[in-house]
Amino acid sequence: MQDIKKRRSTGQITLFDVAKHAGVGAMTVSRALRTPERVSDKLRQKIQLSVQTLGYKPNVAASLLASASDNQVIAVVTDQIYDNSTHILLNTLQIQLAKQGYTTLIIEACHYYHRESQLLETLYNHNLKAIVLFYINNDALINQVIDNKAVPIINIGQQIDELDNAHIGLDDSLAMYVLTEHVIKKGYRHIGLLCANQQYQLFQQRLHGWHKAMLAYHLPTHRIINAAKPANFTTGSELLPDMLLNWPELDALICTTDELACGVLYECQRRHIRVPYQLAVSGFGNNEFSQVSFPTLTTVALPSKQIGQYTAAMLLNRLNKQLECAKPDLSTLVPVIQSRASL
Amino acid sequence: MQDIKKRRSTGQITLFDVAKHAGVGAMTVSRALRTPERVSDKLRQKIQLSVQTLGYKPNVAASLLASASDNQVIAVVTDQIYDNSTHILLNTLQIQLAKQGYTTLIIEACHYYHRESQLLETLYNHNLKAIVLFYINNDALINQVIDNKAVPIINIGQQIDELDNAHIGLDDSLAMYVLTEHVIKKGYRHIGLLCANQQYQLFQQRLHGWHKAMLAYHLPTHRIINAAKPANFTTGSELLPDMLLNWPELDALICTTDELACGVLYECQRRHIRVPYQLAVSGFGNNEFSQVSFPTLTTVALPSKQIGQYTAAMLLNRLNKQLECAKPDLSTLVPVIQSRASL
DNA sequence: ATTAACTTTGATAGCGCTATCACATTTCTA
DNA sequence: TAGAAATGTGATAGCGCTATCAAAGTTAAT
Structure with a gap:
C-alpha cells in the first residue's frame, strides 16, 4: 500500500x-x-x-x-417559462437527458437582467457540456454563447444565422395558422386577435400565424390588440373591453395564450356575453384549466413532448457521435387542436 | 523561474x-x-x-x-415561479446577492419531477455556498437538503421543524386559521374543506389550520375531502359534486389552493349554483387569476414580497457571520386576506 | 550608508482524485 | 500441466491551481 x-x-x-x-x-x-x-x-x-x-x-x-472529464451538466437558458406547452417541452427534454446521465439546469434569463454574462461565466466555469438557447432574443447573451466555441449549442426558437446548423424552429406560427383556419372553417368571419407580451418572439410568431391565415382567406387583419402586458388572466379580462369597443362586430376572438383566453371568458361572464353564441373564444397552449373552464376552451398546442424528445435526440447526437439516436419523425410534429365548447 | x-x-x-x-x-x-x-x-x-x-x-x-474555497454559487430552489411579484422578488434577491459576488441559480423544481435528488446532487457537487428553499413542499427534496449538513439553508414558506432556525415566513396553518375565522365571522356555519395533494405537508398544515379554527368555534369538522389528486382546476371541478352529495347543507367551501377554488367556481357555473349566495368559496395563495375570476375569489396569502426581501439579508448574514444584521420585523409577516366576491 | 520595514515575486509542495501501468491473482486454452 | 488470457489491485505520477514562505526588490528611517 x-x-x-x-x-x-x-x-x-x-x-x-x-x-x-x-x-x-x-x-x-x-x-x-x-x-x-x-x-x-x-x-x-x-x-x-x-x-x-x-x-x-x-x-x-x-x-x-x-x-479531465467534463461535467454532465447541460444548461437550458430561456427568456421565461411562458406556458404549459413550454413547460412540457422542457420537462421532456430534461427527462430524456437524465436517462443518459446528464443533469439539466433550466435557467430563466429574465431573472438575471444585465447579469446574464455573469451567469454564463459561472456555468462555463463548471464545464457544462452543452447549452440550449430557448427563445432567447438577448443579443448580448447570444453573442457570448456563440463566442465560446468549446460548448455545443442548440438553438430553439428564432433563427440565428451563426447557429443555423443547430436550430430547431418551433413553428408556433403554423400552429396559429391551423387554429385560425379552424375558426374560419367554423364559419366565423370577424375574427380578432389578442396578443400580450408582444416583445417576445414566441408571441410574435403566433400573431404572424393568425395574420397569414386571415390574409389567405381575404379577411381583415386589423382587429388586433398587441399589448406589452403579461400574458395572464388579468390582461385577458382587461383587454376584452377594448376589443369590443373597437370592433363591435367581432364574432370570434383568438388569444395567444390560454390564460388570456380564460381571462376573456371571465370578462364575458361579467358582461353577460354568451360564449360561443355571441363571441367565440380560443386560446393557445392547451393548459390544464382549459378543459374545465366555463365554458371549456378550444385551444391549440404544438406536440411539446415530441419536440422535447426531438431536441434531446439532437443534443445527444451532437454530444455522443457514436450513440445511436432514434430521430423522431418530423411529420408527427404537427399542431393539435383541442376543440371545446368555447368555439 | x-x-x-x-x-x-x-x-x-x-x-x-x-x-x-x-x-x-x-x-x-x-x-x-x-x-x-x-x-x-x-x-x-x-x-x-x-x-x-x-x-x-x-x-x-x-x-x-x-x-479549498467554496464556490460563490447560491441556489434558489422553488416549486414554481407563480407571478410577477414573485418574479420581482427573486430578481431582487438575486441582485442583492450579486452585489456580494454571488451568482444565484434560480431553479424551478417542478421541471424535475422525481429527479430533484439528481439535481441537488449536481448542485452539491459544485460546492454551492447556500441553498434557499422557496415554497418547496416536496418532502423528499426537503429531506435531502436537510441531510446535507454542510450547506447553509434558508427555508422560505412552510415551517420545517429541522430548519427552524433558518426559517422565514409563517405557518400555513395560521394563515388558514385566520381565513377560516374570517369565513365564520361572515356568518357561515356549514363550512367544508377541499384539500388535494394530501401527501404534502404544506397542504396538511392548511387542513390543520381549518380544523383548529372549526374546533375553536365549536363547528363540525367532518365536512372534508382530502384527496391525493393534484391541486389543480380539474380536481376542484371533479370533487365539488362529492362535497355537495355528502353535505347538502354546505354554505361555504374553503379550498387549499386557488386552483381548486377556481375549479369549484367553474363547476358551480355548470350547475347553476350561485356564488356566494348558495355557496361561498375561498381559495389560498392569492394567485394572479383570483382577482379576475368570475366571481372574483376570496383568498389568503402570506406576504411573500417582504419575505423575499428579508431573505437576502438573512442569507448574507449567515454567510458572513455578521451578527448586526437588521432583523426582520416579524410583525409585518402576517397573512393577508383578499376579500372578494366569492364569499 | 545602514538597518528596519514593507512590497513584490517565484519555487515548492500539495489540494483529492484518477490515468496509467506494473504486478498479482484467477480462469481459460491447448 | 504449462502457458496464455483475463481479471483484480495498488503504487506512482500528475490534473491546474493556490497556500506558503523564502528571497529579492523597494522605500523609510536612523
Whole structure:
C-alpha cells in the first residue's frame, strides 16, 4: 500500500481515509465508487461499508481535475417559462437527458437582467457540456454563447444565422395558422386577435400565424390588440373591453395564450356575453384549466413532448457521435387542436 | 523561474502557458487574476495582455481544489415561479446577492419531477455556498437538503421543524386559521374543506389550520375531502359534486389552493349554483387569476414580497457571520386576506 | 550608508482524485 | 500441466491551481 504523505488536512474525509479504514488501496476505492463492476464483490462491500461509516463525500473538483472529464451538466437558458406547452417541452427534454446521465439546469434569463454574462461565466466555469438557447432574443447573451466555441449549442426558437446548423424552429406560427383556419372553417368571419407580451418572439410568431391565415382567406387583419402586458388572466379580462369597443362586430376572438383566453371568458361572464353564441373564444397552449373552464376552451398546442424528445435526440447526437439516436419523425410534429365548447 | 515539468497535456491553456508567455512566474499570474492589487501595474498589464492573446480560461475545478474555497454559487430552489411579484422578488434577491459576488441559480423544481435528488446532487457537487428553499413542499427534496449538513439553508414558506432556525415566513396553518375565522365571522356555519395533494405537508398544515379554527368555534369538522389528486382546476371541478352529495347543507367551501377554488367556481357555473349566495368559496395563495375570476375569489396569502426581501439579508448574514444584521420585523409577516366576491 | 520595514515575486509542495501501468491473482486454452 | 488470457489491485505520477514562505526588490528611517 502506498505511503500516506503528509497532507494539509482540510478536515475533509478523503478517499485515503476510506481506503485506510477498509484496508485497501485508494485506487480500489475510487474504482468501487466510479466503476463498481471492476472491483470484486468482497472488497466492494467492505468499501461501501467504510464509505457509509465515515460519511465520505467525493470531492467533485478533484475528480474533474484528475479525470479531465467534463461535467454532465447541460444548461437550458430561456427568456421565461411562458406556458404549459413550454413547460412540457422542457420537462421532456430534461427527462430524456437524465436517462443518459446528464443533469439539466433550466435557467430563466429574465431573472438575471444585465447579469446574464455573469451567469454564463459561472456555468462555463463548471464545464457544462452543452447549452440550449430557448427563445432567447438577448443579443448580448447570444453573442457570448456563440463566442465560446468549446460548448455545443442548440438553438430553439428564432433563427440565428451563426447557429443555423443547430436550430430547431418551433413553428408556433403554423400552429396559429391551423387554429385560425379552424375558426374560419367554423364559419366565423370577424375574427380578432389578442396578443400580450408582444416583445417576445414566441408571441410574435403566433400573431404572424393568425395574420397569414386571415390574409389567405381575404379577411381583415386589423382587429388586433398587441399589448406589452403579461400574458395572464388579468390582461385577458382587461383587454376584452377594448376589443369590443373597437370592433363591435367581432364574432370570434383568438388569444395567444390560454390564460388570456380564460381571462376573456371571465370578462364575458361579467358582461353577460354568451360564449360561443355571441363571441367565440380560443386560446393557445392547451393548459390544464382549459378543459374545465366555463365554458371549456378550444385551444391549440404544438406536440411539446415530441419536440422535447426531438431536441434531446439532437443534443445527444451532437454530444455522443457514436450513440445511436432514434430521430423522431418530423411529420408527427404537427399542431393539435383541442376543440371545446368555447368555439 | 520554476521548471515546467512534463505534463499530460489536456490541450487546455494553463496558467503556466500564460506565465511563460508573459515571462513571469505562475504564481504571479494567479495573483494578477485573483488579487490584482497585490501585483505591480507593469506585470499586471503584461499578464492581462497574455491572457487575452492566449484566450486563457481558468479551470475552476483546479482552483477550488487548490484553495479549498467554496464556490460563490447560491441556489434558489422553488416549486414554481407563480407571478410577477414573485418574479420581482427573486430578481431582487438575486441582485442583492450579486452585489456580494454571488451568482444565484434560480431553479424551478417542478421541471424535475422525481429527479430533484439528481439535481441537488449536481448542485452539491459544485460546492454551492447556500441553498434557499422557496415554497418547496416536496418532502423528499426537503429531506435531502436537510441531510446535507454542510450547506447553509434558508427555508422560505412552510415551517420545517429541522430548519427552524433558518426559517422565514409563517405557518400555513395560521394563515388558514385566520381565513377560516374570517369565513365564520361572515356568518357561515356549514363550512367544508377541499384539500388535494394530501401527501404534502404544506397542504396538511392548511387542513390543520381549518380544523383548529372549526374546533375553536365549536363547528363540525367532518365536512372534508382530502384527496391525493393534484391541486389543480380539474380536481376542484371533479370533487365539488362529492362535497355537495355528502353535505347538502354546505354554505361555504374553503379550498387549499386557488386552483381548486377556481375549479369549484367553474363547476358551480355548470350547475347553476350561485356564488356566494348558495355557496361561498375561498381559495389560498392569492394567485394572479383570483382577482379576475368570475366571481372574483376570496383568498389568503402570506406576504411573500417582504419575505423575499428579508431573505437576502438573512442569507448574507449567515454567510458572513455578521451578527448586526437588521432583523426582520416579524410583525409585518402576517397573512393577508383578499376579500372578494366569492364569499 | 545602514538597518528596519514593507512590497513584490517565484519555487515548492500539495489540494483529492484518477490515468496509467506494473504486478498479482484467477480462469481459460491447448 | 504449462502457458496464455483475463481479471483484480495498488503504487506512482500528475490534473491546474493556490497556500506558503523564502528571497529579492523597494522605500523609510536612523
